[in-house]
Amino acid sequence: MKNSRRRVVITGLGVVAPNGIGKEAFWANLVAGKSAVDYVDAFDASSYASKVAAEVKEFRASDFISSRKVRMMARFSQFAVVATQLALEDARLSITPALSGDVTICYGTSVAGLELAVAGVYDFTQRGVGVIKPSTALDYPPHAASSYLSIEFGIKGPALSVSSNCCTGIDAIQVASSLIATSRAKIALAGACDTPIFPPIFDSFCMLGALTKRDDAPQKASRPYDQLRDGLVLAEGGATLILEDLEFALARGAHIYAEVLGYGAASEAAGMRATDQSGQVMAHAICAAIKSADLRPGDIDYINAHGSSLPDFDIVDSNAFKHALGAHAYRVPITSIKSMIGQPVSAAGVLQAAAACLSIQHQLVPPTINQEFPDPQCDLDYVPNMSRVARVRHVLINGHSFGGSVTALVLGRLET
């Protein structure tokens, strides 16, 4: 049997981000260098160690989904359905019954619908046996989003869920790509969502010491690679990418943002809240991604980086780029969009990928904002504060999880 891998392209972007719902608002605010970070709106956070977050404030699920369903669904599933509808519209793709078996779903989350489980625990503790909302067991698990996508859009192919913390988005894109590359699907919905801004989860991130304690100017709180960074800004959000077999996409005349070229991942095996400060493990994942894309380090002309604003994680990023790219690391523009949209946990990687697609389309790279006091350990070109015109053919995207998973993806402008 001929063992030819299919080429995989990205043809649709659906974004539900703190800085905008839909790719237009998301992109406009990224290139404007506008922060979406503010004081927490969802609950009174005045007594918490951290008081800021990046929330999706204008989100009304009932504009997209029947209000009966909205009442059952966890917020992350609502984000998934809305992001996917936007992505399908962007791709001008309708999933007909004839096509439904050729579509696969690879979706991810970390926090999932924990707010429903927490509410259930509260009801149970307060009122005892027999009062919990019956749909709790169906709607809080990570796979609920994938299930809703298949139900809402009539998808009959495999539905998978990925959960690798902050690597989830990139890993979901990889799983989806490999299913298309090996002819198991023609189309994939690849995405991730997370909605961690509710009191017990927010508090647990506070207690871990992961969140910034800056509360004077929320817009300045997320400052990846800057010397004054003191932790991440927790965010919520989600995105769906439509992935297609290249030939299928060309045959239907689809707009092609980018090709999925390569992937690599590794584990630091250092501890739940420890990192490999040398960056060598991350560099290993990055080199594997570049190699599997049949490229050389010098071919990477832009990095949409993990850059979470965690003091230790940002050093890992910087060291890894130097290990993987050598002297070329100093010539490559590097953006952390988390400087503007915070850290939306699982959704980070797909939002980075969506931004990377738009950078390829517009040949423009958004800035890393809040670059005021350069950290000598992070001495690369982070596109400080102002977006920039750049030649963007091959983009590297990386992710780094608590617990030590690292992941990297290479997207490229379509070359035929």
Next chain:
Amino acid sequence: MKRQPVITGLGIVSPIGVGVEKFWAAALAGKSGIRTPTTFDSSKLPRECRIVGEVPEFDPRQWMPALTMRVTSRFGQFVIATARMCNCV
């Protein structure tokens, strides 16, 4: 060139036995792992709900250091235990 994956290790934590041998022997003997819960007080549940497939004989101390045991949830302990069993086969 497509590689051919094979299964070379098994680790099992199940209601009918912890470890491959116990699990397999119980499965062949047609033993049921369904019982009244022992890890929590189920007396207030309706009678028809008082049945679960619980793992009755799982001792995390057997599979990991005490420190790891204290910081992991039960599912994490199951993961570590099954992975260790694979090493031992």
